[in-house]
Amino acid sequence: MKPISAELALGMSLALETSEAEITRARLLLAERLDPADALISADRLLERARARIQTVRLALDDGAASASD
Numbered sequence: 001m002k003p004i005s006a007e008l009a010l011g012m013s014l015a016l017e018t019s020e021a022e023i024t025r026a027r028l029l030l031a032e033r034l035d036p037a038d039a040l041i042s043a044d045r046l047l048e049r050a051r052a053r054i055q056t057v058r059l060a061l062d063d064g065a066a067s068a069s070d
Helices: 006-031 036-069
Strands: none
Touching (some): 006 036
């Protein structure tokens, strides 16, 4: 597989950061539901999974950038 360009990696990184901000806003919206405790538990589970995926992509981007510079 061909390494991605630095520009694409930067774009992906910015998209992930934006996604993380949107997830945080979604968590705040869920907290305002009728049963905030249940909403927060569900939101926290979703957020942890999303953050794990975002971190995985970031690690992959770092590896791709390191491979491209070798």
